[in-house]
Amino acid sequence: MKFLIKHIGKYKTASILSPVFKLLEACFELTVPLIVAKVIDLGIKQGDMAYVRSRVLILVLFAVVGFASAITAQYFAAYAATGISSGIRKSLHDKLQTLSVSDYEKVGNSGMVTLLTSDVNQIQTGINLFLRLLLRSPFIVIGACIMAAVVKPSMALIFVCCTALLATVIGLNMKSSISRHKESREGLDALVKKTSNGIAGQRVIRGFNKTSGDYEKFESKSKALNASQIKAADFAAWLNPLTYAVVNLAICLLIYRGAVHFNIGDLSDGQVVALYNYMSQILVELVKLANLIVSVSRAYACLKRAEGLYGIKSTATQGSGALSGNSVSVSVKNASFTYPGNNEESVKDFSVDIKPGETIGIIGSTGCGKSTAAALIAGIYQPQKGEVLLDGININDIAASSLASSVGMSLQKTRLFKGSLKENIALGRKELSDEDISNACRLSCSDDVVSSKKEGLDYEISDGGAGLSGGQRQRIGIARALAGRPGLIILDDSTSALDWGTEKRLLNNIGSIETKPTVILISQKVRTCMNCDRIILMDDGRIEAIAPHEELLRISENYRYMNSLQMKGGAS
CATH class of the missing domain: 1.20.1560.10 (ABC transporter type 1, transmembrane domain)
Structure with a gap:
């Protein structure tokens, strides 16, 4: 009462x-x-x-x-x-x-x-x-x-x-x-x-x-x-x-x-x-x-x-710390996470140090824990064991507003809302200027989607983005993540519906950003991650190896096998 x-x-x-x-x-x-x-x-x-x-x-x-x-x-x-x-x-x-x-x-x-x-x-x-x-x-x-x-x-x-x-x-x-x-x-x-x-x-x-x-x-x-x-x-x-x-x-x-x-x-x-x-x-x-x-x-x-x-006590981050916003460093120490209702850990003893401005790929088979690891780094989930540090600050001590403005994340399935393209990209962030949104559209290669509509950014889309292709929805989702000029960009298999040419142009655009944000690319495709500074190979929730593409080919049989399969399938 x-x-x-x-x-x-x-x-x-x-x-x-x-x-x-x-x-x-x-x-x-x-x-x-x-x-x-x-x-x-x-x-x-x-x-x-x-x-x-x-x-x-x-x-x-x-x-x-x-x-x-x-x-x-x-x-x-x-x-x-x-x-x-x-x-x-x-x-x-x-x-x-x-x-x-x-x-x-x-x-x-x-x-x-x-x-x-x-x-x-x-x-x-x-x-x-x-x-x-x-x-x-x-x-x-x-x-x-x-x-x-x-x-x-x-x-x-x-x-x-x-x-x-x-x-x-x-x-x-x-x-x-x-x-x-x-x-x-x-x-x-x-x-x-x-x-x-x-x-x-x-x-x-x-x-x-x-x-x-x-x-x-x-x-x-x-x-x-x-x-x-x-x-x-x-x-x-x-x-x-x-x-x-x-x-x-x-x-x-x-x-x-x-x-x-x-x-x-x-x-x-x-x-x-x-x-x-x-x-x-x-x-x-x-x-x-x-x-x-x-x-x-x-x-x-x-x-x-x-x-x-x-009466539910929220487990969301409620700290007061702030991130610099430019080239965020990431340090994950022995993080483990189990989804509610599951008996088996989805991520086990995950540890990695990512330098500011570094581009990291995370690759592995379906269900190996790639997306879960990304969600832990983004602060969507909190690990039951271990800790996640951004710029040396425990993620639980970072203010939600600072975390939202410094970390841009795009998922494989982009959720679009009823409203204009501009509203879907800005997502209520009043501090974003028209230039920020236009620049995000250019970087994400969604500028052609905007130019194809006579209303431009004012084009009204229906709930769920009906009428747009899977690739168009993914590019708008990436534009949403880039619009705030975050210091850490996480793309969780969000290029899966793009053709190789568009994907390559998108990755080049992100690599050319002047502020040099830290980038984490998650994919099942070797070609998406092969040019990353380092690649994390995951298997059954654990890190099997961390190295650049050429070195992984030498030290990991699983990576060689994955690469050979995709080469034969014409994926690279």
Whole structure:
């Protein structure tokens, strides 16, 4: 609840005024049955029409004031609920931006989407109902019992027993509902994940004629979600019938006992009507309260999930150190890393010293740990053992802003967003000038992509970069990495879709940069790395050898074999 209270802030006044106005409305409702009883006993039975008219005017006034109070309460409740939920959504979004990639992967895309949309909406609904009804309904139930005792103390026992029984039922329901609703939200996460994976991989699924298999997996997740939702709803479904049954039985008992007391002259007509009205009020409010408990249980389960995300301690770098920005040196000492959920280390005892301005290649077979090593150097992952130093500073002690501006990384699969080419390259970095972006396009050989569009850098691309080839997307990704003039450039197999001529021109352009940044090239192709100052040959997560191309050919049988295969395949 601390997470929720934290976001009340400027909505504290609205959160107080909403239940206050609801309680004011409830006070008028509790007074009405007494006035009606007086109208019957003193006005209608005695033929005093002036008394009846005066009391009717009072009832009309109560109705107008009560209606105004209800509208005001609804306004404040909606205002507070919307504002608080917006604050929660913003806090969750801001929290996601601080998470490291490891933390991000633990939560998962589906969990984040569900949290920021459906879960926050459930919290908003729960807050709205809480402010409007959680005080009003118990107030009217308890108030009706008190007012019944005022009318006829001996009849109040029926009200008390009815209320106590239903309070027990509602309490048991709430205890059971929270855990069941949490399970249903997790089922929704699984369905969202399956749906997003299916949409993202639709070309592959159709290409291999696996549409029916994908449908079966979706149907399985959908049925699992349906089962968990039914399980969450089945117990709650008994609330309304039980409430109606208990209260209607209480009404029957009330009417029976009222008739007995009326026949012996112990109760008047108006008092019987007042007691019935109070029991009817209890019925209506308990039904509302039962439905409220269901909604609040869902909201509480969603709030606990939000608190769980917000409570994650980020493993991202949060230091204050700064890099020079020019020709960053790299020193990795006995770094080892294991992905969450894996038993085997992806990188083992990785150690290397890279001088400022040096160009290093990392090569090896698929799954040997090349990309993981690059991610450790870039600070995307933190090693479980060993350390990574940039310019002699432990990467965990470097400020995130300095790390982002000094390290430019381009991946094999470039993620493009809906917007212009310029926006995709700048990626929100306001400090970049048009000259920086144009220069990055020239260096990355993506200037021909820009010139081929009549809008130039203002050309709008769709989400994912549909309409652009794989090579064009990779070059735009490289331009994004180069635009900030970083002191360390990491190209993680980001030239795999380029033809040899374009790749050679790109590497020459990077080599001609005046500031001489440190460059790390990761590839499975010997030709990409052969002109590097040194090449790191990796195998099964370990460094097998470090040497220039010609020396590796002499000392490493694996490298010779790799080179000969690619030579025969015409790759060099």
